[in-house]
Amino acid sequence: MMLTRLLLCIVIITLILVSFQHTEAQSRPDIEIISTITPLEINIGDTFYLEVLVRHSNAVAVSTTLAMILGIESVGSRTEEFGRLSDNSSVTSFIYELQIFNFNLPQQLEIEVLWVTEDGQTGLVNNFVNLPTVIRLVTDASTTVRDLKPQQITTSDYGNTFSYRVVLGIMIVFLFIFALTLYLRRNKLTEIEEPGSEDIARSQLAELHSLELDEVADLQKFYSTLSRVIRLYLLNRFNLDALIYTSSELNKLMIENGIERWQARLVGELLKRCDSAIYAHIYPDPDSANSDLTLAYEIVEFARER
Numbered sequence: 305m306m307l308t309r310l311l312l313c314i315v316i317i318t319l320i321l322v323s324f325q326h327t328e329a330q331s332r333p334d335i336e337i338i339s340t341i342t343p344l345e346i347n348i349g350d351t352f353y354l355e356v357l358v359r360h361s362n363a364v365a366v367s368t369t370l371a372m373i374l375g376i377e378s379v380g381s382r383t384e385e386f387g388r389l390s391d392n393s394s395v396t397s398f399i400y401e402l403q404i405f406n407f408n409l410p411q412q413l414e415i416e417v418l419w420v421t422e423d424g425q426t427g428l429v430n431n432f433v434n435l436p437t438v439i440r441l442v443t444d445a446s447t448t449v450r451d452l453k454p455q456q457i458t459t460s461d462y463g464n465t466f467s468y469r470v471v472l473g474i475m476i477v478f479l480f481i482f483a484l485t486l487y488l489r490r491n492k493l494t495e496i497e498e499p500g501s502e503d504i505a506r507s508q509l510a511e512l513h514s515l516e517l518d519e520v521a522d523l524q525k526f527y528s529t530l531s532r533v534i535r536l537y538l539l540n541r542f543n544l545d546a547l548i549y550t551s552s553e554l555n556k557l558m559i560e561n562g563i564e565r566w567q568a569r570l571v572g573e574l575l576k577r578c579d580s581a582i583y584a585h586i587y588p589d590p591d592s593a594n595s596d597l598t599l600a601y602e603i604v605e606f607a608r609e610r
Contacts (some may be wrong), residue, residue, distance in 0.1 A: 339433035371414035375406025501540040517590035527581035551575040
């Protein structure tokens with residue numbers, strides 16, 4: 305009697321497992337995913353392309369979505385192409401145009417492939433692709449002030465150098481007369497080159513390197529100074545009264561005044577983070593703060609007159 309019950313239980317369990325495996329095999333169609341990124345190296349603000357190739361059965365329809373990351377935005381709409389193969393399968397291609405606005409990005413981007421069969425079964429397959437490398441235009445070496453060379457002390461005899469001083473004085477007088485003659489003949493003032501808006505902004509940004517970014521007071525000063533420097537730079541460089549507009553209003557105003565849309569978006573994103581730190585006291589970690597300082601240098605360099 306016990307042996308009969310044991311055999312009956314084994315048969316029932318075997319039937320359940322076979323049925324489950326059959327159902328599991330039916331609910332997961334054969335899907336092959338290939339994801340590629342072009343190009344592999346870009347500058348911040350540039351666009352790159354993500355192509356997702358999905359090979360599947362003719363009885364299955366697929367679609368894709370991206371697990372978007374802060375600092376990456378989609379440009380335009382996704383393009384989709386469909387083709388049939390000779391082995392009773394199909395290939396669906398999805399192409400995304402994406403744009404990067406942040407240096408601190410994860411290494412991979414997650415792609416979700418959704419599928420549906422003719423009998424109404426649905427499912428999800430995850431795929432990952434490596435993001436392109438963002439090239440920095442401004443390096444740490446270009447923002448570091450080099451030490452001055454030590455002074456060289458020399459000694460000389462006043463009597464031996466007297467005659468040289470007389471000759472030097474005569475040469476100075478001659479050069480002065482020559483320069484004055486050219487001025488009177490041409491009636492033209494010598495133009496004195498003044499430092500540009502970019503040089504002034506870079507010198508102000510360089511002062512932020514001395515702040516300790518793990519202190520709240522220094523973070524408040526850091527983002528207040530960062531916001532002020534960028535707004536004054538927009539005022540001096542593009543004649544935009546950036547001090548009286550909010551970040552959103554300023555973004556629209558820059559586009560209306562002929563500034564490229566991606567560059568206006570970079571400025572808008574940076575000023576939003578500054579406003580969050582100044583008014584809402586939401587401070588990022590030191591690495592993100594250093595990244596925002598580098599982004600400010602990038603904004604200044606992109607707008608420099610070549």
